[in-house]
Amino acid sequence: QKEVEQDPGPLSVPEGAIVSLNCTYSNSAFQYFMWYRQYSRKGPELLMYTYSSGNKEDGRFTAQVDKSSKYISLFIRDSQPSDSATYLCAMTHLSGSARQLTFGSGTQLTVLP
Amino acid sequence: NAGVTQTPKFQVLKTGQSMTLQCAQDMNHEYMSWYRQDPGMGLRLIHYSVGAGITDQGEVPNGYNVSRSTTEDFPLRLLSAAPSQTSVYFCASSYSRESTDTQYFGPGTRLTVL
Numbered sequence: 001q002k003e004v005e006q007d008p009g010p011l012s013v014p015e016g017a018i019v020s021l022n023c024t025y026s027n028s029a030f031q032y033f034m035w036y037r038q039y040s041r042k043g044p045e046l047l048m049y050t051y052s053s054g055n056k057e058d059g060r061f062t063a064q065v066d067k068s069s070k071y072i073s074l075f076i077r078d079s080q081p082s083d084s085a086t087y088l089c090a091m092t093h094l095s096g097s098a099r100q101l102t103f104g105s106g107t108q109l110t111v112l113p
Numbered sequence: 114n115a116g117v118t119q120t121p122k123f124q125v126l127k128t129g130q131s132m133t134l135q136c137a138q139d140m141n142h143e144y145m146s147w148y149r150q151d152p153g154m155g156l157r158l159i160h161y162s163v164g165a166g167i168t169d170q171g172e173v174p175n176g177y178n179v180s181r182s183t184t185e186d187f188p189l190r191l192l193s194a195a196p197s198q199t200s201v202y203f204c205a206s207s208y209s210r211e212s213t214d215t216q217y218f219g220p221g222t223r224l225t226v227l
Contacts (some may be wrong), residue, residue: 004155006155008153032214034214036153041204042219042220042221043117043218043219043220043221044156045217045218046205046214046215046216049215060202062223072191088155088156088216092213092214093184094160096169096170097167097169097210098161098163098169098210098211099143099210099211099213099214100158100161100171100213101156101158101214101216102154103136103155103157103215105153105154105155106155
């Protein structure tokens with residue numbers, strides 16, 4: 001069983017829709033939670049991060065963490081065609097000499113104009 | 114700043130050949146890492162370094178070597194390429210070993226092993 005499970009999609013929505021992306025995890029040692037966005041044939045880039053349970057909002061994006069259920073979500077409001085990308089959840093825990101990232105497999109999102 | 118750069122962008126190898134993937138960063142970051150990305154598997158950590166002269170293994174290190182002689186450079190060597198190493202390889206860096214939540218990724222190297 002993977003430590004981080006993410007629905008691979010693909011997910012296709014019309015412009016303006018609210019998008020919900022989700023991950024579950026099994027390792028209680030995970031401390032910090034991130035969402036990375038990856039455009040086609042590019043490297044991932046950090047979109048949002050949060051360190052505690054609850055919601056964190058940044059513009060049209062809201063990251064939600066529920067540590068008791070081991071569940072994290074990313075909500076995108078008023079989705080735009082420019083949001084079309086693969087979204088990767090990631091989590092960190094101490095392993096070896098550094099905090100290491102463990103990634104979900106990614107959800108491919110297409111926002112149709 | 115150029116950020117994280119990787120060369121080459123594309124490479125085709127035959128089974129058994131060796132090669133080095135180059136990675137450089139100009140942000141004076143302490144932590145650097147190599148990941149491979151395969152369909153349905155997400156990004157998996159191969160090797161990482163917390164500073165010049167210090168390297169350690171990640172989740173999938175077999176078949177790969179690394180070294181870190183300078184802060185800026187972190188090359189990944191494939192010793193004897195195998196078809197299972199066909200993948201997209203990303204190099205990443207972060208300010209320190211404690212700030213690996215914020216990693217800056219390079220554009221990737223697409224490797225095919227025949």
